[in-house]
Amino acid sequence: MDHFIDAAPGVRLWAEERGSADAPPLLLIMGAQTSGLGWPDELVDALASHHRVIRYDHRDTGRSTWAFDRQPYAVTDLAEDAITVLDGLGIDRAHVVGMSLGGMLTQLLIADHPDRLLSATLIGTCALSTTPYVRPDGARVPSGELPGIAPQVLEIWARPAEERGPEGELDARVAHWRALAGEQLPFDAEGARALERRIIEHTGHHASSTAHACADSSGMLRTEELARTEVPTLVISAPAEPVFPPPHPQHLAQVIRGARTVEIPGMGHALPREVLAPLTAAVLEHTGILDHPGILASRITAPDAEG
Numbered sequence: 028m029d030h031f032i033d034a035a036p037g038v039r040l041w042a043e044e045r046g047s048a049d050a051p052p053l054l055l056i057m058g059a060q061t062s063g064l065g066w067p068d069e070l071v072d073a074l075a076s077h078h079r080v081i082r083y084d085h086r087d088t089g090r091s092t093w094a095f096d097r098q099p100y101a102v103t104d105l106a107e108d109a110i111t112v113l114d115g116l117g118i119d120r121a122h123v124v125g126m127s128l129g130g131m132l133t134q135l136l137i138a139d140h141p142d143r144l145l146s147a148t149l150i151g152t153c154a155l156s157t158t159p160y161v162r163p164d165g166a167r168v169p170s171g172e173l174p175g176i177a178p179q180v181l182e183i184w185a186r187p188a189e190e191r192g193p194e195g196e197l198d199a200r201v202a203h204w205r206a207l208a209g210e211q212l213p214f215d216a217e218g219a220r221a222l223e224r225r226i227i228e229h230t231g232h233h234a235s236s237t238a239h240a241c242a243d244s245s246g247m248l249r250t251e252e253l254a255r256t257e258v259p260t261l262v263i264s265a266p267a268e269p270v271f272p273p274p275h276p277q278h279l280a281q282v283i284r285g286a287r288t289v290e291i292p293g294m295g296h297a298l299p300r301e302v303l304a305p306l307t308a309a310v311l312e313h314t315g316i317l318d319h320p321g322i323l324a325s326r327i328t329a330p331d332a333e334g
Contacts, residue, residue, distance in 0.1 A: 028043065028044045028045075029041065029042070029043050030042045030043070030044070030115065030116065031090075032083075032111060032112055032115030032116075033111075033115075034086070034092075034108050034111045035098070035100075037092065037094060037097075037098060038086060038091075038092045038094060038098065039091060039092050040083055040084060040085075040086070040091045040092075040108060040111065040112060040115075041063070041083060041084045041089055041090035041091050042063070042081055042082070042083035042084075042112050042115070042116065043063065043081070043082055043083070044079060044080065044081050044116065045071055045072065045075035045079075045080045046074070046075030046076070046077075046078050046079045046080050047079060048079055049079075050075075050077060050078050050079045051077075051078050051079065051121075051122060051145065051314065052078065052079045052081065052113075052116075052118045052120070052121035052122065052145075053074055053078035053079065053080050053081070053121060053122040053123075053124065053310075053314065054081045054082075054083075054109060054112065054113065054118075054121045054122070054123045054124070055071070055080065055081065055082040055083075055124050055125075055129075056083075056109055056123065056124065056125040056126070056129030056130075056132050056133055057082070057085065057088075057126060057127075057128075057129050058126050058127030058128045058129050058130075058151070059085075059127060059128040059239040059240065060087075060088060060235065060236055060237070060238070060239050060240070061085075061088060061127075062084050062085075062088045062089035062226045062229060062230065063082035063083045063084050063085075063088075063089060064082075064084075064089065064222070064225060064226050064229055065126075065222075065226070065298075066082050066298070067222070067298050067300075067303060069300065069303050070298065070303045070306065070307060073303070073304075073307040074307060074310065074311070077311060077314075077316045078122065078314065078316075079118075081112065081113075081116060081118075081121070083108075083109075083112050085105055085108065085239070086100065086105065086108065086238065087236040087238035087239065088230070088236065089226065089229055089230050090229060090230065090231070093236065093238075095236070095238035095241065095242070099241070099242070099243075100242055100243075101242055101243035101244070101245070101246070102128070102131070102132075102239070102242050102243065102244045102247060103135060103246055103247060104242075105128075105132055105239070105242070106132040106135035106136055106139070109123070109132060109133075109136060110136070110140055110143060113143060119143070120142070120143055120144065120145050121143070121144065121145060122144070122145045122146045122147075122148070122310075122313075122314045123136060123144055123146070123147050123148070124147075124148040124150070124310060125147070125148070125149060125150065125152065126150040126151050126152070126298075127150070127151045127152055127270065127296065128152075128239060129150075129152075130149040130150055130151060130152025130153075131152055131153070131155060131247065133147050133148075133149055133152075134147075134149070134152075134154070134155045134249060134253060134283075135155070135247065135249065137249075137252070137253060137256050137258045137260065137283070138155075138249035138252030138253055138256065139249075139252070141256060141257065141258050144258045145259075145314070146258065146259040146260070146261070146313055146314055147258050147259070147260045147261070148260070148261045148262075148263065148309075148310055148313055149260065149261070149262045149263065149276075149279060150263040150265070150306075151263070151265060151268060151270060151271060151296045152271055152275075152279070153170075153173070153271045153275050153278075153279070154170060154253070154275070154278050154279045154282045154283070155247050155248050155249045155250075155253065156170065156248065156249065156250040156253050156254070156282040156283075157170055157248060157250050158170065158250055158254065158281070158282045160173060160274055160277065160278040160281065161281060162274075170278065173274065173275055173278060174272045174273075174274075174275070176269065176270050176271075177206070177269035177270070177272075179206045179269070180206050180207065180269050180270060180296075183202065183203055183206055184240075188235060188237055190234075192233075193227065193233045196227070196233045196234075196235065197220055197223055197224060197227070197233075199235075200219070200220075200223040200235075201216055201219045201220050201223065204219040204223075204297055205219070206269065207269060207270065207295060207296040207297045208267075208295045208296070208297040208299060209265070209266075209267025209268060209269055209293075209294070209295025209296065209297075210267060210295075211266065211267040211292075211293040211294075211295070212267070212293040212294075212295070212299055212301050212302075214299075215299060215300070218299070218300070250282070253282055253283045253284070254282060254283075254284055255284055256283060256284050256285075257284070257285070259285065259313070260283045260285065260286040260287075261286070261287060261288075261289060261309065261310070261313040262276045262279045262280045262283075262286055262287070262288045262289075263276065263288070263289055263290075263291055263294070263306065263309065264276035264277070264288045264289065264290040264291070265290075265291055265294035265295055265296070266290065266292065266293070266294065267293055267294060267295040268294070268295055268296050269295060269296055270296045271296075276288050289309040291305050291306055291309070292305070294306075
């Protein structure tokens with residue numbers, strides 16, 4: 028079921044629900060410049076077998092309002108949009124899963140709206156905390172000195188936005204996903220192209236936006252709030268992650284009170300078919316649906332046991 032929800036004067040957000048209206052709500056928050064359709068249907072449907080799943084388009088993506096040039100906003104406003112989506116659908120509390128920028132927005136929700144979260148799952152993101160990472164040998168690493176973004180990804184991000192035409196835009200998006208996917212699993216170029224073609228059809232045009240990169244990113248640190256939270260938090264560790272590689276997941280698990288990690292073998296900064304089953308199992312175990320998530324149970328570790 029599709030919805031349009033007013034987030035601000037002149038700003039509407041597209042949202043979609045799947046699953047039973049009586050099931051526990053689960054909100055999916057995608058990364059920067061990415062439509063809610065970036066969450067693969069296979070994953071959404073698997074989660075919707077047990078949850079009322081909501082995915083939505085951020086401002087300046089998909090069918091939501093594109094108006095950053097006229098109405099600029101801060102990244103923190105995007106976190107408030109997630110609450111607006113819940114309010115618009117009459118949901119008091121939800122499990123929240125955030126990927127990349129969505130993982131940062133989820134941390135803002137953990138800190139600023141803990142009463143609205145049943146649980147949080149973080150994927151492919153970094154900690155909104157200044158607390159150092161403590162290595163297994165006890166050495167303390169300042170958060171700013173953790174591994175950075177892979178050069179091949181930075182090179183793509185540094186390219187100026189330009190009009191490429193529909194097929195050229197698809198080529199560029201597939202190349203981007205290839206860089207984000209990492210090098211441990213085969214890359215499905217045709218699958219990535221089909222997904223992006225569907226997103227373009229969903230959006231109604233092939234233009235790409237730089238709004239989220241231009242949005243004010245100040246005021247996002249939540250060091251103290253994350254350290255004392257009571258929101259149950261799961262951190263997905265992706266060994267092939269090129270944007271926030273290990274030990275970023277382990278750092279997250281250290282700075283968010285009570286957090287734990289699950290490693291998804293071969294995973295990078297993308298959601299190919301190979302990772303969907305273990306990711307679904309990890310999320311459903313965390314939300315209390317699966318009592319016995321199988322082999323994934325052996326991968327659940329305390330933060331101080333990670334390397």
